[in-house]
Amino acid sequence: MKKETMPEALRIMYRIRLFEEHAKKMHKENLLAGNFMGALHTYIGEEAIAAGVSMLLNKDDYVFSTHRGHGHFIAKGGSIKKMLAELMGKEAGCSSGRGGSMHLFDTEINFMGGNGIVGAGLPLATGAAYRAKYLKTKQVSVCYFGDGAASQGTFHESLNLASLWKLPVIFVCENNCYAVNTPVSETICIKDVAQRASGYGMPGEAVDGNSLSDVYTAAEKAVARARDGAGPSLLECKTYRIDPHCMVAGDMRKKEEIDKWKERDPIKLSEKWILNEGIAGPDDLRKIREEVAEEIKEAEQFALSAPLPDRKKFREEAMDIDGSKGALK
Numbered sequence: 001m002k003k004e005t006m007p008e009a010l011r012i013m014y015r016i017r018l019f020e021e022h023a024k025k026m027h028k029e030n031l032l033a034g035n036f037m038g039a040l041h042t043y044i045g046e047e048a049i050a051a052g053v054s055m056l057l058n059k060d061d062y063v064f065s066t067h068r069g070h071g072h073f074i075a076k077g078g079s080i081k082k083m084l085a086e087l088m089g090k091e092a093g094c095s096s097g098r099g100g101s102m103h104l105f106d107t108e109i110n111f112m113g114g115n116g117i118v119g120a121g122l123p124l125a126t127g128a129a130y131r132a133k134y135l136k137t138k139q140v141s142v143c144y145f146g147d148g149a150a151s152q153g154t155f156h157e158s159l160n161l162a163s164l165w166k167l168p169v170i171f172v173c174e175n176n177c178y179a180v181n182t183p184v185s186e187t188i189c190i191k192d193v194a195q196r197a198s199g200y201g202m203p204g205e206a207v208d209g210n211s212l213s214d215v216y217t218a219a220e221k222a223v224a225r226a227r228d229g230a231g232p233s234l235l236e237c238k239t240y241r242i243d244p245h246c247m248v249a250g251d252m253r254k255k256e257e258i259d260k261w262k263e264r265d266p267i268k269l270s271e272k273w274i275l276n277e278g279i280a281g282p283d284d285l286r287k288i289r290e291e292v293a294e295e296i297k298e299a300e301q302f303a304l305s306a307p308l309p310d311r312k313k314f315r316e317e318a319m320d321i322d323g324s325k326g327a328l329k
């Protein structure tokens with residue numbers, strides 16, 4: 001990873017962290033009043049993955065996300081104003097207030113959606129990669145998914161077809177050790193999800209998902225392979241989710257385990273690396289953080305003052321589920 005790009009990647013990580021810290025607070029204060037829509041799954045502790053991968057992507061490359069997608073959206077260049085408005089169910093939200101946290105969508109940056117269905121992004125990303133190959137567009141398609149999703153049938157079907165047809169897709173497994181409260185040791189019978197790649201004839205690599213440079217280096221190979229027409233790769237990023245599964249779920253994990261992982265906070269590791277290498281000084285990092293905090297404040301003002309969707313239109317849409325009455329246009 002080029003040293004001079006590190007502070008920009010750190011800016012993305014700050015943006016994700018500060019956004020989510022803020023969203024958590026707003027969720028707590030507003031959920032019961034009905035001003036905040038649905039569940040909130042945070043990415044805190046996993047930021048290096050989206051930041052490291054997205055640094056390699058072009059605006060028109062596809063990203064398919066999960067129920068834990070704020071970080072993926074921000075790293076792809078999504079607007080935090082539009083995302084916060086979405087979380088509050090506002091018309092100005094990136095999905096016009098109809099999707100909430102789990103259904104972020106923005107075709108301007110080819111962010112092809114979060115997904116409340118675990119494992120549903122894999123075939124979609126494979127399909128987008130098929131399109132890119134068919135039309136020779138040189139776009140790559142990235143699919144983020146969790147360790148839980150890695151045992152869905154969609155994982156196996158998608159990897160098989162992607163490899164068979166040499167599609168430009170990168171399967172990024174965010175192995176955060178748990179699917180809700182079920183540890184990965186109780187769902188997967190081999191050490192690394194990445195080992196499964198060999199069954200589908202593609203490269204598979206397991207890396208430290210809390211290390212920005214390790215993620216970047218592995219993703220660089222996978223993106224180059226996809227762009228060169230050589231086919232897909234499976235990249236497993238070992239990480240840990242610091243918060244409970246979502247903001248309304250109980251947590252059965254041990255405090256000592258969580259505290260141990262906090263010592264390997266990807267943001268702290270990146271800051272340390274940048275400072276040790278002399279790429280930037282403490283004042284530079286403080287300035288980036290302050291600028292990001294300012295962006296979040298502006299996003300809050302925007303989201304709070306944005307209007308809710310028109311109720312009549314909303315109801316018409318709900319009744320016109322197949323779009324045959326034209327309400328969805």
Ligand SMILES: Cc1ncc(C[n+]2csc(CCOP(=O)(O)OP(=O)(O)O)c2C)c(N)n1
Pocket residue numbers: 067068116117118119145146147148149150174176178179180245
């Ligand atoms: C098909 C399907 N099965 C079950 C669920 C309920 N569910 C929501 S999130 C989740 C855990 C997913 O774990 P993982 O894929 O590891 O992602 P993580 O939450 O750890 O990021 C489950 C089981 C669902 N939403 N969709």
Ligand SMILES: [Mg+2]
Pocket residue numbers: 146147148174175176177178179180
């Ligand atoms: Mg998981």
